[in-house]
Amino acid sequence: MFVVELETIIDRPPEIQGLAIYQFWKMNADGQLCTLMPDPEEQVYHQKIDDLVVQLAGKLKSLQASAQQTQPSEGGVHIGDVGGDVNLQAGGDIVAGNKTVQQTIENRYIIQQEGPRATVFLAEVTDDLQEQRNDVKRYLEQRQFQVLPDSRYFFARANAAEQLQQAIDVDLHKSTLFLQVLSACVPQRPPGMSTPQLQHGCAQMVKDLPILQWRDPKLDLTTVLNLVIKDFFGAVTVSASSLEEFKYHIRLKLEEFEAKKRREAEKRLAAEKRQAANPSQSSAPMEINDNLIFINTTLEDQDLAEEIGELLDEQGVSFSLPLLEEDISPADKRQDLEDNLLECDGMIVPYDPKSVKWVREQLRYCRRLQGQREHPLKTIAVLNKTANKPSLGMKLPNMHVLDCATLADGSCLPAFIKKKPEYNVISDFTSRMLYLDGIVSVNFDNL
Incomplete structure (x- = not known):
């Protein structure tokens, strides 16, 4: 289930809360909202269609992979294709075609890499930057990075503020990196919905979570009258660059994280091999x-x-x-x-x-x-x-x-x-x- 928005909606019915939202509207230079139409000259419309197609295709592939993983097969449980049919035997061995190989860290690492490369928290934005956020989101998803949140946060109960912060914290703790594109506009949000400042504040509370923020270098900070937003732009994590440069910086940061993960996997593999070669070593105290x-x-x-x-x-x-x-x-x-x-x-x-x-x-x-x-x-x-x-x-x-x-x-x-x-x-x-x-x-x- 997903929602297609033809105009901005502040108070969404509870029935559609939590669903993925595709906004087929944009804000013109004069601040007026207009619905996107299938015009050959309207690039934003076709980008939205592409996003929708990619998301639907990804969901179908995910459902297919889940069905394959749970489908029993002779002699083991099918866990996906890694160079052919691969099955995990009850004894912990991997069966690939007619060959049985011992399950090692290398095998487990390959299988784990079938999922998303990493999970990124891309903060919600004000309406004027929705296209820039979608651009960054599209860039990451095309490179197999998972992007959170899946949909806009909204809670309508009496303890909505507490539920909202808990939902943000859950997604932040799943993430490798916090990303945010910033605007000088003051967000108009009803109670129970998130703001850029709230999400950034929650991210700062997560230990060792890197934060990357972007703003348009053409923005004249002297014209920003809201002192809270002006201070927001002054953070050392805010980059004033082109959006393409920001996306490139994101990719480098995520590749650094992946390289570190690979080194950790190699380190664990080397330790496992050393222990297998000399089991008595593991019980010997290390000289400090x-x-x-x-x-x-x-x-x-x-x-x-x-x-x-x-x-x-x-x-x-x-x-x-x-x-x-x-x-x-x-x-x-x-x-x-x-x-x-x-x-x-x-x-x-x-x-x-x-x-x-x-x-x-x-x-x-x-x-x-x-x-x-x-x-x-x-x-x-x-x-x-x-x-x-x-x-x-x-x-x-x-x-x-x-x-x-x-x-x-x-x-x-x-x-x-x-x-x-x-x-x-x-x-x-x-x-x-x-x-x-x-x-x-x-x-x-x-x-």
């Missing part, structure tokens, strides 16, 4: 040390920094990353950087040839803070993954350049980081890190 490594990085190298952190964590070495979230003020980021440089025992700086100026700035700043430290910094490692890199042109005491082509091979670092009583954990880590991909190591045991 009190050294702290600061991985000084930027957003561009965040994936590499997180991968280094995971490898350190596997070996019981503490690490810290800088605050990189866009909603954190520059002053707070600078204070966090200074605290990390004063309190860490060692620092690793991922080095991309494009960022040579930035790396040199970080090394100089680290040197300036040495006089404020209680103990000298034990080691500084500049990690390079690019061949024929340009020289940094500077050298600090206890600084070493680590040339590593990749960190992806799980057998490299875990195989070479073997803690020995006579070794300092940090120096042992940095020296053995250079064995990656057969590169000759440098001995830091005397640090």
